[in-house]
Amino acid sequence: MPPAPPPSPPPLRVLTFLHSHEPGGVERIALRLVRRWRADGLDAPLFLGRADGAMATDVGAGLAAVMPRCRWPGIVHWETLWMIATLPRVIRSLRPDLLFCAGNSYAVVAVAMKLILGRHCPPVVAKISNDLDRRDTRGWQRWFYRRWLRVQGRLIDHFTGMETPMRAEIAEATGVSAERITIIPDPALSEALIDRLRASPEPARVGPGRRFVAIGRLAAQKNIALMLDAFERGSGPDDRLTLIGDGPDRAALEARAQRLGIATRVAFLGYQPDPALRLPDHDVLLLSSDFEGVPAVVLEALAADRAIVATRCSRSMGALLQEGALGTLVPVGDVAALAAAIAAARPGTQAAAASLAQARRFTIEAAAGRYWATFARMARETAA
Incomplete structure (x- = not known):
């Protein structure tokens, strides 16, 4: 009698977290990716700190999300702290296999999850969405920023860049090896x-x-x-x-x-x-x-x-x-x-x-699958 085939691995669950539907390039592309992944039958839950924002009626329309209850009218001014306070409970409840950090501005949340949840935190894949050289800042600000990027390099599991020159930029800024960087042309188009x-x-x-x-x-x-x-x-x-x-x-x-x-x-x-x-x-x-x-x-x-x-x-x-x-x-x-x-x-x-x-290099059709393949690889490496 032939041996039974090995059981299929459980479906991968990837949680994306965003502040809100407020307009922004990072948020627009992340919402489009989540929509595409779901259309492809993938398990892609979305966390939103609040429901506000103009994109709720266009790119975010009909896209179900987990949102904590909040009655504070001024939460917009504390939205990052609010996310850090409420996201751990959602992670414990949904038990995602991986967290997708959709842009630089969310890195502080990703690092906080690593520190708060410790070994119970899923692997984090962080998209670098902005310039890391930041020559627009003063010298002392850049000094602190460079050290903050090194902290990210120690705690975040994998980085994605949006164009070929970003590989060297990410490696130099965060101190990570080339194996922890994947270049996926930014899916801003269809x-x-x-x-x-x-x-x-x-x-x-x-x-x-x-x-x-x-x-x-x-x-x-x-x-x-x-x-x-x-x-x-x-x-x-x-x-x-x-x-x-x-x-x-x-x-x-x-x-x-x-x-x-x-x-x-x-x-x-x-x-x-x-x-x-x-x-x-x-x-x-x-x-x-x-x-x-x-x-x-x-x-x-x-x-x-x-x-x-x-x-x-x-x-x-x-x-x-x-x-x-x-x-x-x-x-x-x-x-x-x-x-x-x-x-x-x-x-x-x-x-x-x-x-x-x-x-045509920068379409969601080309990028959505590449992101998911990166997530799957990270999940396999973590489980090994």
């Missing part, structure tokens, strides 16, 4: 979105000017103030700039546009669902960030076949834009260089075939 953006007809022109657009949270990291200053210097009288996104700096930025005399040529649209779909209505994407990882909006602009002007805000930007073949890169914080790039920007100059090939 095949359907790429096809839709490429099929969008060119909108009718209503004037001779160029149509610039920026998409992102109106917060210090994005340095929209620099963009406004550069736009005032480098744009022509018929050029227009549309800012899609909201955030704490909006009122100050609107006042700055007034002071610069460009308020009639700058439109603040606020948060918009599916902002990538607005790209075909414009000619040139602007990105003025002080630091990023692999900016989703740049991937979306590649998919939409739009010209790109961006700061060199991470080690990955050169690879992403093929060292200038797919867009213009300027130094971080250099208003003169950004203004010159704005003045020189020309609609319709994107390399269509090359930008499409680059965009």
Whole structure:
């Protein structure tokens, strides 16, 4: 009688934890990954510290999540501490095989789980979603930040990066070996979105000017103030700039546009669902960030076949834009260089075939399975 086949391993359960549905690139991609994993029949529970946020009605719509009860109206100001206080109970209840830390801002929660739960904490896979060099910070801040990254390297089990140059960046910053780093191109796009953006007809022109657009949270990291200053210097009288996104700096930025005399040529649209779909209505994407990882909006602009002007805000930007073949890169914080790039920007100059090939590397169809394979490998190594 032939021996019985070995029993199948139990299904893998991976818990993703997020603060809320508040708009953010890390959160948007994490919600899309969870949705995709569930559509593929995988066990992917989601923890949310609170239900608030505009993404509850678009990318997060109908996505069931575990949420602790909270009656504190000001919890938004303490959301990380709230998550650290409430997540251990959820982990003990759900007993996930692995925790997915979706971005840099959640690393403190991941480290706290390791310290609080000890040997009962599941392995943690942490996605590095932002620049680790952080040259925008003061020397003493960078000193502390580098030591914080070393702490992560000692306690977090595995890291994922979003583009090839991040492998060396993660290894240098955290001190981990290459075996603890996996590069998975950031799943900011889908095949359907790429096809839709490429099929969008060119909108009718209503004037001779160029149509610039920026998409992102109106917060210090994005340095929209620099963009406004550069736009005032480098744009022509018929050029227009549309800012899609909201955030704490909006009122100050609107006042700055007034002071610069460009308020009639700058439109603040606020948060918009599916902002990538607005790209075909414009000619040139602007990105003025002080630091990023692999900016989703740049991937979306590649998919939409739009010209790109961006700061060199991470080690990955050169690879992403093929060292200038797919867009213009300027130094971080250099208003003169950004203004010159704005003045020189020309609609319709994107390399269509090359930008499409680059965009197709960064789809959720390509990445979702690679993430899950990484999780499965980590679970096997832990069990061995």
